[in-house]
Amino acid sequence: MKRTHVAVWLAAAIASVAIAAAGAAEPAAKNGGYAIGDRLQSRADRTSPSGGGAYREAKWEDLIPKDWDPLKDLRKLDFGRLDDADPRATLALDRMREIWDKAPINPALDGATVKLPGFVVPLEQTKSGLREFLLVPYFGACIHVPPPPANQIVHVFSKKPIRDVHAMTAVWVSGTLKTERANSTMGMSGYRMEASRVERYEDRGERR
Amino acid sequence: MRTFLLLAARSAWNRRFVLSLAVLSIALSTFLLVGIDRIRSDVRENFAQSVSGTDLIVGARTGPVQLVLYAVFRIGAATNNMRWTSVEALSADPAVAWTVPISLGDSHHGFPVLGTTPGYFEHFRYGDRQLLRFREGKPFAGLFDAVLGADVADALGYRLGDHIVLSHGMGNLNLPQHADKPFVVTGVLARTGTPVDRTVHVSLEAIEAIHLDWQGGAPIPGFAIPAGMVRKFDLTPKAVTAVLVGLKSRAAVFVMQRRVAAFTAEPLMGVLPGVALDELWEVIGVGERALLVISALVAAVSLAGLVAVVLASLNERRRELAILRALGAGPRHVLLLLALEGTLITAVGTALGVAAVVAAIPTLGPLALARYGLALSLSPPTPTQQLLVAAVLVAGWAASLIPAYRAYRYSLIDGLTPRV
Amino acid sequence: MVTGAGDVSSRPARERVLTARDVRFRWPRARTDCIDLETLEVGRGEHVFIHGPSGCGKSTLLSLFGGVLVPQSGSVRLLERDWSALSAWDRDAYRVAHVGFIFQQFNLLPYLSVVENVELPCRLSRVRDANARANGASARRQAEELLLEMQLERDLWPRPASTLSVGQQQRVAAARALVGLPELVLADEPTSSVDEDRRNAFLELLLRVCTAAHSALVFVSHDLRIAGRFQRRLELPALNRAASREGVA
Numbered sequence: 001m002k003r004t005h006v007a008v009w010l011a012a013a014i015a016s017v018a019i020a021a022a023g024a025a026e027p028a029a030k031n032g033g034y035a036i037g038d039r040l041q042s043r044a045d046r047t048s049p050s051g052g053g054a055y056r057e058a059k060w061e062d063l064i065p066k067d068w069d070p071l072k073d074l075r076k077l078d079f080g081r082l083d084d085a086d087p088r089a090t091l092a093l094d095r096m097r098e099i100w101d102k103a104p105i106n107p108a109l110d111g112a113t114v115k116l117p118g119f120v121v122p123l124e125q126t127k128s129g130l131r132e133f134l135l136v137p138y139f140g141a142c143i144h145v146p147p148p149p150a151n152q153i154v155h156v157f158s159k160k161p162i163r164d165v166h167a168m169t170a171v172w173v174s175g176t177l178k179t180e181r182a183n184s185t186m187g188m189s190g191y192r193m194e195a196s197r198v199e200r201y202e203d204r205g206e207r208r
Numbered sequence: 209m210r211t212f213l214l215l216a217a218r219s220a221w222n223r224r225f226v227l228s229l230a231v232l233s234i235a236l237s238t239f240l241l242v243g244i245d246r247i248r249s250d251v252r253e254n255f256a257q258s259v260s261g262t263d264l265i266v267g268a269r270t271g272p273v274q275l276v277l278y279a280v281f282r283i284g285a286a287t288n289n290m291r292w293t294s295v296e297a298l299s300a301d302p303a304v305a306w307t308v309p310i311s312l313g314d315s316h317h318g319f320p321v322l323g324t325t326p327g328y329f330e331h332f333r334y335g336d337r338q339l340l341r342f343r344e345g346k347p348f349a350g351l352f353d354a355v356l357g358a359d360v361a362d363a364l365g366y367r368l369g370d371h372i373v374l375s376h377g378m379g380n381l382n383l384p385q386h387a388d389k390p391f392v393v394t395g396v397l398a399r400t401g402t403p404v405d406r407t408v409h410v411s412l413e414a415i416e417a418i419h420l421d422w423q424g425g426a427p428i429p430g431f432a433i434p435a436g437m438v439r440k441f442d443l444t445p446k447a448v449t450a451v452l453v454g455l456k457s458r459a460a461v462f463v464m465q466r467r468v469a470a471f472t473a474e475p476l477m478g479v480l481p482g483v484a485l486d487e488l489w490e491v492i493g494v495g496e497r498a499l500l501v502i503s504a505l506v507a508a509v510s511l512a513g514l515v516a517v518v519l520a521s522l523n524e525r526r527r528e529l530a531i532l533r534a535l536g537a538g539p540r541h542v543l544l545l546l547a548l549e550g551t552l553i554t555a556v557g558t559a560l561g562v563a564a565v566v567a568a569i570p571t572l573g574p575l576a577l578a579r580y581g582l583a584l585s586l587s588p589p590t591p592t593q594q595l596l597v598a599a600v601l602v603a604g605w606a607a608s609l610i611p612a613y614r615a616y617r618y619s620l621i622d623g624l625t626p627r628v
Numbered sequence: 629m630v631t632g633a634g635d636v637s638s639r640p641a642r643e644r645v646l647t648a649r650d651v652r653f654r655w656p657r658a659r660t661d662c663i664d665l666e667t668l669e670v671g672r673g674e675h676v677f678i679h680g681p682s683g684c685g686k687s688t689l690l691s692l693f694g695g696v697l698v699p700q701s702g703s704v705r706l707l708e709r710d711w712s713a714l715s716a717w718d719r720d721a722y723r724v725a726h727v728g729f730i731f732q733q734f735n736l737l738p739y740l741s742v743v744e745n746v747e748l749p750c751r752l753s754r755v756r757d758a759n760a761r762a763n764g765a766s767a768r769r770q771a772e773e774l775l776l777e778m779q780l781e782r783d784l785w786p787r788p789a790s791t792l793s794v795g796q797q798q799r800v801a802a803a804r805a806l807v808g809l810p811e812l813v814l815a816d817e818p819t820s821s822v823d824e825d826r827r828n829a830f831l832e833l834l835l836r837v838c839t840a841a842h843s844a845l846v847f848v849s850h851d852l853r854i855a856g857r858f859q860r861r862l863e864l865p866a867l868n869r870a871a872s873r874e875g876v877a
Contacts, residue, residue, distance in 0.1 A: 101463050122480075123461075124260055124261070124482070126257060127257050132458070146466075147463070153459045153462070155458055167482065168486075180457075218740060527734040536723055536749070
């Protein structure tokens with residue numbers, strides 16, 4: 001019975017205890033620690049750009065065409081002077097929503113390979129994982145807050161099913177953007193993406 | 209090394225009656241840990257693949273999870289229905305591609321009855337965007353036609369052309385029957401592994417027809433409309449339980465959801481099935497974690513029992529350890545030997561526990577399927593389950609170090625002549 | 629009482645199995661020495677009887693000879709290697725390679741069979757295993773031969789060791805001590821729990837087998853009646869200067 005055998009046995013056992021402990025310690029924060037309305041910071045914002053490989057890191061603002069001004073018609077209204085219960089306020093809000101529904105897309109992004117951070121709204125869950133989902137810019141977009149305008153939602157398809165991703169999980173999605181023009185009856189245009197990679201969003205300290 | 213394994217194994221086998229209780233309790237705790245996780249992962253798999261391709265489920269404004277559970281899984285009860293006029297308004301919306309209204313409430317020998325339109329067989333998908341397929345027959349054409357899910361046909365032995373009678377309400381008690389209006393089986397669906405298998409499908413008009421002469425859950429005495437006469441009445445449903453909605457553009461789901469919520473004629477809500485299910489898992493997750501903690505405690509208790517048993521027998525074994533020392537085993541080897549013994553016993557216990565899970569699934573599986581619609585699978589262990597088993601093994605090894613250390617001290621002190 | 633401590637260098641080096649010089653040993657919390665030995669030498673194939681009443685340190689002496697205990701000063705050399713020069717690991721390996729032990733009782737591992745008990749030293753030491761194979765096809769063969777020499781029949785061999793009588797167990801212990809032909813056999817009162825009629829028979833067998841294996845035998849006991857069979861007889865209280873100092877018998 002050699003000395004080395006015992007040493008190897010002890011080392012293997014200690015290593016396995018360490019691994020088991022690490023594996024069992026899952027992140028305990030509910031919702032990943034996000035609050036409703038939180039947005040994720042794209043690395044394109046930071047001063048020191050980190051290598052994104054072939055994918056350019058995009059910001060959600062890029063998806064909005066520069067000439068779109070949703071408040072154009074409503075600037076005449078002085079919201080500060082309106083009561084909350086004033087019917088004009090409700091109408092203005094409804095009008096606002098209509099404008100958001102018809103929000104135009106940025107045609108320059110058609111075919112762009114980008115990497116975008118966002119939150120998941122699952123559409124198609126299968127046995128092997130998530131295949132289709134909507135990517136939205138802020139947390140809670142399907143629960144209590146008004147949903148984002150049409151040009152701030154990306155309909156993502158993933159050929160490879162993604163595991164362990166649920167509603168409101170924060171992820172980085174890399175893929176090719178495609179724009180879809182609206183037909184007049186429907187009135188909605190939007191972005192699609194064939195995702196080549198979906199990974200969890202790690203740094204928690206970056207929030208706006 | 210092999211010699212020490214042999215010594216450890218033989219020594220443990222020699223004391224097998226005393227150790228068997230420790231082995232059994234370790235086996236039980238492993239069975240709990242692995243079994244609970246298997247149920248957990250199977251339930252999630254089952255639920256995940258029960259609905260696909262449906263963008264919104266619209267119903268009366270109750271709770272999102274409640275609506276999905278009832279409409280898709282037939283679990284629970286609807287607190288309110290939605291009016292047919294709302295269904296029509298929904299179908300007319302330009303963003304909507306298709307609607308499939310569904311109506312629940314009746315049952316047949318414990319299997320739920322679903323009233324729906326023929327569109328159900330065209331649009332309803334499950335799993336990975338799979339459409340329903342017919343094993344035999346076709347969708348309902350006549351008023352009193354019924355299409356059975358695979359489990360219904362198999363459990364009750366129905367074939368095409370058989371007549372069945374529906375009962376009013378769900379549950380196993382003596383329910384009032386719609387005996388005067390029997391249905392004929394015109395189709396049997398292929399197995400899907402979803403709640404569809406346990407459902408009897410009929411047309412919405414038929415549901416309306418069988419309740420024509422009923423009021424408040426019972427037939428109106430002295431007022432019966434025979435089956436032949438029902439077609440004279442307007443059989444458009446007045447209310448349905450929920451509507452499955454498919455949109456032309458899936459990204460428009462939020463818009464649609466808001467429109468449904470803002471619907472002025474009656475309080476409605478639209479639910480994204482995926483999101484509602486994830487919400488359900490979060491709620492259940494608390495209970496699951498509690499169960500896991502309890503199982504881990506059971507494991508800890510059984511390992512403590514093992515340690516106690518081995519420690520208690522150490523005193524008698526001091527002579528044995530002295531013999532080993534004489535034969536060239538140092539105190540370190542004695543420590544290794546005792547640790548090996550404890551690990552071997554833990555390994556036997558965990559193997560028994562895993563075997564028990566494997567044996568329980570085919571045995572209890574059919575029961576779970578019949579009672580709860582839960583399909584337990586005999587698939588290979590998931591990474592979580594492997595981790596759980598490994599954790600028990602490692603914990604057993606670590607726990608065995610306690611008596612092993614004691615033995616180490618004994619053999620240091622005793623040398624060749626223990627003071628027994 | 630006939631004594632014969634043996635001359636300091638009466639034999640050439642290769643003939644010396646055990647050499648003890650100025651060995652002083654005391655237990656960890658004792659204030660005085662338990663063993664204080666000036667010199668003792670055992671040659672190859674020699675049979676030495678050490679007599680002493682209970683409590684005078686016979687077992688301690690054997691532990692020192694076998695390298696289980698290490699003296700505070702002085703040296704105990706087995707085959708010209710000083711026990712104190714070896715690390716604890718190496719002492720254990722050296723011990724099983726060159727020394728066979730027979731205790732007063734409970735010699736065998738109860739959960740192994742008779743023949744497995746006998747061949748155990750060969751499984752724990754490659755040296756001893758090699759010796760056994762050099763003298764017969766395998767350790768098991770030699771174990772079986774020794775069992776036959778100790779007059780233990782074939783049908784006893786696969787039985788668990790705990791099912792044998794005390795006398796049979798002692799004979800198995802002797803066979804185990806000699807498998808692999810260790811140079812030294814240390815026996816700590818092996819006949820004390822055997823009844824009288826078997827005692828002589830056991831001794832006969834033991835001495836015969838030791839001679840055949842050319843192994844040195846150091847046999848301690850309080851029973852003077854068996855001393856006559858040994859070439860050399862020593863009195864421990866006389867040898868042990870610590871005993872005379874304390875006046876302890």
